[in-house]
Amino acid sequence: MPPRPIAGERPYRIGFVPLTDAAPLVVADALGLFARHGVPTVLSAEAGWAALRDKLAFGALDAAQFLGPLAIALATGAGGLRRRVTVTAGLARNGNTFVISPALAAAVGPFDRPLDPLRFAEALHARAEEGMPPPTIAVVFPFSSHNYLLRHWLAAGGLDPDHDVRLVVVPPPRMARALAEGAIEGFCVGEPWGSHTAACGTGQIVLASGDIWRDHPEKVLAFGEGVAERDEAAAVALTAAVIEASQWLEDPANRPAAARILQDRAFPELPLSTIAAVLDGRVAAPAGQAALPLATPIRFLAASRPQRDEAAAWLAAMRRWGHATGTEAEALAPWRADLWDRAAATVSPPPVRGAAAPSPLLSTTPEPDA
Known part of the structure; x- marks a missing residue:
């Protein structure tokens, strides 16, 4: 029955x-x-x-x-x-990506993916020395894999996630627009929203969550x-x-x-x-790129x-x-x-x-x- x-x-x-x-x-x-x-x-x-x-x-x-x-x-x-x-x-x-704005990517300079957390920390320290505030980075919820994996990665570069960045919560479907409008400078979110942002050219994928904890x-x-x-x-x-x-x-x-x-x-x-x-195990890229x-x-x-x-x-x-x-x-x-x-x-x-x-x-x- x-x-x-x-x-x-x-x-x-x-x-x-x-x-x-x-x-x-x-x-x-x-x-x-x-x-x-x-x-x-x-x-x-x-x-x-x-x-x-x-x-x-x-x-x-x-x-x-x-x-x-x-x-x-x-x-x-x-x-x-x-x-x-x-x-x-x-x-x-797996299945999440960390995306940053073109301006933040320019501050980091050329890099190979996955981005080294020490390299990211150097860029944030340089910004701070110029008097710029910590970047606003969005996660999907405080009690989420995105928050804890991102915190682990930031700490590996010597950053304090509660002081050196400003972590905020944005619902996944709203991430791309928030980045495009300048409300945030980066985000960690489940796919396909990172790929969508990259395909639109309004953000750059710098690493995947599986680069932090493989097969998490x-x-x-x-x-x-x-x-x-x-x-x-x-x-x-x-x-x-x-x-x-x-x-x-x-x-x-x-x-x-x-x-x-x-x-x-x-x-x-x-x-x-x-x-x-x-x-298929890929992330989308801007128009004209594979x-x-x-x-x-x-x-x-x-x-x-x-x-x-x-x-x-x-x-x-x-x-x-x-x-x-x-x-x-x-x-x-x-x-x-x-x-x-x-x-x-x-x-x-x-x-x-x-x-x-x-x-x-x-x-x-x-x-x-x-």
């Missing part, structure tokens, strides 16, 4: 932010995989992470694409809101507090559909169709070529099984910067690999369990002086 929705015949409401790493959810819906597993669903595109967090926390959504560090923050009450979400799958590895975990599939516990069968079925979508996305023959699905359902304003390049290959392309199936060891790396980063409260047991409780294992057992062919990616965030890199 197929699993039943949590509220009679009401479909599961699943939220996502328009990003390439939402592909397993968008594709699962487009290909009818959720329905095939017996759980009716409705996908809801959200403008940014604050709105999505609140909707998941207060029951307007049943499940969502979610930031891994945000699941930790909710579980421990960091940020003033405490909720216990349930993470049943990873959605992607990105977004996860999270269920709202108590949702998976009330109906584990439905949660397992939804997770199985996401696993199947990840398998489908890994086949290069499916990438053109995947790009069309994402354009239709997530990025109608973007050129198909920009979306396709990201799925897309550039990434050493650490976005990956879907390799991220599928949620890894507590990788979540522990986010926790370590949050503690380093004074953003985490609570115990490790509380912080990592949302990660339920056992539910993924149950879901994977229903999928044919069975997915291979991915290994955790060793994280530099667990190193003892000295923190910069205040």
